[in-house]
Amino acid sequence: MPPIRKPLVSLTAAALLTTGLVAAGPATAAPGRAAPEAGNTAAVPATIPITITNKSGRNDRVYLYNLGTDLATGRQGWADANGTFHPWPAGGNPPTPAPDASIAGPANGQSLTIRLPKFSGRVYFSYGQKLDFRLTTGGLVQPAVQNPSDPNRNILFNWTEYTLNDGGLWINSTQVDMVSAPYAVGVKLANGTTKNTGHLKPGGYNAFYNALKSQSGGWANLIQTRSDGTILRALSPGHAVGTGVLPASVMNDYINRVWTKYASSTLTVTPFKDQPNTKYFGRVSGNVMNFTNGAGAVVTSFQKPDADSVFGCHKLLDAPNDAVRGPISRTLCAGYNRSTLLSNPNQPDADNANFYKDAVTNHYARAIHAQMADGKAYAFAFDDVGNHESLVTDGNPQAAFITLDPFS
Known part of the structure; x- marks a missing residue:
C-alpha cells in the first residue's frame, strides 16, 4: 500500500525563518489506498519508461525532476533520465543548495522518454526556469509557494505524485497543494490499453480561475500571479487559510x-x-x-x-x-x-x-472537479473517499505517461 501523505522533512521554525523556505508538502501517491503488494515482483521491473509529451502550446524551456524515496533503501534522492538513483548529500542549517537534478524536458509538440525507478516521490516540471531545491539536515526541502519568500514563488511549475513498487504503479494528478500548469497522467497496461486521468475540459483552465474570481468570500485571493499578470497558480484553501488570504471562519x-x-x-x-x-x-x-x-x-x-x-x-x-x-x-x-x-x-x-x-x-474543490474531463481530481487529501480522485494504477505497468496540457 502506498504510504499515507506526509511531509518528506520537517524543519525547525528557526530554519524556516532564516531561509524563507517551507518544509516539503505531501509527496506520495494514492494516500491511504490499499492495493496488492505481494506476488507481483516478477511483473514489475526495476524501472519502467515514462513518456512526457509537451502539448502546452508554450515556448518556454521545460525542466523535469524525479525526486523521492528509494523504496529499496529508504534513502531520499533523485533519479536521472536512465532511472539511476542518486542519494542527496548531507544538507545544512540553514539549508544548502541541492545538486542540479534537472532533466531537459521536451519542447512544445515534442516527447521525451525517461525511466521511473521504484520510488515514492514526485516528478516535477517547470516552465522557463529551473526550480530551486535545498537540503537541510533532515533531508530535502521542496517548493512551498504559500510562503511569499520561497525562491520558487514566481516560477510556473507543477508536479505529479507516484509510487512504483513490487505491487505496481500508482500515479496521480494532484491539486492537494495547488492548481497550476495543467497536465494529465496515464499508465499502459499489459494488454496494450492505457488509462488516463487529469485532463481538463476544453476551456477548463480558464474556467477554473474564472470560477474562483467570481466566488465571493475571499476565494479569488487563492490566485497567485506574477508582476506581469501571468497566473501562476491557485493555492489550496488549506494553504490560503494558513497564510491568511482566506478567512479562517470561511467554513x-x-x-x-x-x-x-x-x-x-x-x-x-x-x-x-x-x-x-x-x-x-x-x-x-x-x-x-x-x-x-x-x-x-x-x-x-x-x-x-x-x-x-x-x-x-x-x-x-x-x-x-x-x-x-x-x-x-x-x-x-x-x-x-x-x-x-x-x-x-x-x-x-x-x-x-x-x-x-x-x-x-470547498469552492476550490468544487471548481476543479467541475472542469475535469472525467470529473476526478485530488482537490484535498482524502478526495479518494468514494474513488473521486485523479489516480490511475496498475499491478503490471508497461509504461507511464505525463501530458503537459494547453493553458486554455
Missing part, C-alpha cells in the same frame, strides 16, 4: 449547522465499502462528536473542527493509519469538504451529483 456556518443537526440525530459512517456491516454512529454532545460501535461503546471522539482542519484533513480531523479513527476521520473530512454531511446522514455519500451543493463548501 464556520456549515460546521455549526452540522454540529446542531447531530446533537439531536445520528450520523452513520460506513467507512469500508467492502465491509458494509462495519458501522460507527456519531452524536454531538457539547463540543465533542462521539462515535460508538454497534455495541454502544465509544470508539473515538472529535472536537468541533475549524476550516484549517477541514481543508487539511488534519489537526482536529487527524486521521492516523489505523482501523477505526483514521477511516472515520477520512469520511468526515470528505463530507465536510463536499458539504454532504447535512444532506445525507449516511456517509460517505458516493454520488458526486450531491457534492458541493451547499453555499458553504
